[in-house]
Amino acid sequence: MKKGVVLLSGGIDSATTLFLAKEKGYNPRALIFNYGQKNKKEVGCAKKIAKKTRTPYTVIKLPFSWKGSALLDSHIKIPSGRSLKEIGENIPSTYVPARNLVFLSVAASLAESVKAEGIFIGAHAEDYSGYPDCTKEFFESFRKTLIRGTKEGRRIKIYTPLLKKDKTAIVKIGLRLGVPFEDTWSCYEGGKRPCGSCDSCIFRKNAFKRIGIPDPYFVRGR
Numbered sequence: 001m002k003k004g005v006v007l008l009s010g011g012i013d014s015a016t017t018l019f020l021a022k023e024k025g026y027n028p029r030a031l032i033f034n035y036g037q038k039n040k041k042e043v044g045c046a047k048k049i050a051k052k053t054r055t056p057y058t059v060i061k062l063p064f065s066w067k068g069s070a071l072l073d074s075h076i077k078i079p080s081g082r083s084l085k086e087i088g089e090n091i092p093s094t095y096v097p098a099r100n101l102v103f104l105s106v107a108a109s110l111a112e113s114v115k116a117e118g119i120f121i122g123a124h125a126e127d128y129s130g131y132p133d134c135t136k137e138f139f140e141s142f143r144k145t146l147i148r149g150t151k152e153g154r155r156i157k158i159y160t161p162l163l164k165k166d167k168t169a170i171v172k173i174g175l176r177l178g179v180p181f182e183d184t185w186s187c188y189e190g191g192k193r194p195c196g197s198c199d200s201c202i203f204r205k206n207a208f209k210r211i212g213i214p215d216p217y218f219v220r221g222r
Helices: 012-023 041-052 099-114 136-149 167-177 199-211
Strands: 002-007 026-034 057-061 118-120 157-159
Touching: 002 012, 002 099, 012 026, 012 041, 012 118, 012 167, 026 041, 026 099, 026 118, 041 057, 099 118, 099 136, 136 157, 167 199
Parallel strands: 002 026, 002 118, 026 057, 118 157
Antiparallel strands: none
């Protein structure tokens, strides 16, 4: 099997991407980042998913000590109660400066070192409505940088299998693949239970509502 590196955050998107990498014939290794986020519970969820799928993983501690995001700074309030239309209008305060650029660079280093042929990231359509490092243009640019800036970058592909999918489509894919959504974490807040009103919770609730099935994430209360 081909070797791959999957960015695994513990949410719906990255968990589904992990399963897609396996379906594509890759033997993945997961990269889990503890970057000082408020929702540290996602790190534990990512570990659980990796263990359940027998995926070797590495946890990288990379604190963004300079903050600059509502996900990192306790003094910045995480947006809540916004409509789907409002969420996509501007770059939200939950944007972490250059996060995907940093994460992909670490993934590229690992991929080149272990001779992996693919890097998988779960960015998707609803992300790039607000996050500049989740766009098709960004990933195409990074691919060019990888080719020019590394020894063996030409053989490493960047896979964004969910880029044109919304959350509803992603949940459908995950259900088909048997993704354990009960083990995922989406809430931006750092509480013991999902808040249900942050942007991420709203997208998630809306997806399961459209499909017409209960979300184990909220049913169990986590």
